[in-house]
Amino acid sequence: MPPALLHRCSRCGTYTLKEVCPSCGGPAGSPHPVRWSPEDRYQKYRRALLEEPPPRPGPP
Numbered sequence: 001m002p003p004a005l006l007h008r009c010s011r012c013g014t015y016t017l018k019e020v021c022p023s024c025g026g027p028a029g030s031p032h033p034v035r036w037s038p039e040d041r042y043q044k045y046r047r048a049l050l051e052e053p054p055p056r057p058g059p060p
Helices: 043-051
Strands: 007-009
Touching: none
Parallel strands: none
Antiparallel strands: none
């Protein structure tokens, strides 16, 4: 698969053609979601992470 031409910064959300954001210097990755497959071997682990409640902050 050829490298992505369009990237999106994970910090500020700016679209760029570079792998590092020119606005904030943050990492830029693909703006597209991961391709879905009915034969996905790891879907049960991803669903478990989504269904898991966020951790509660403990006492200081």
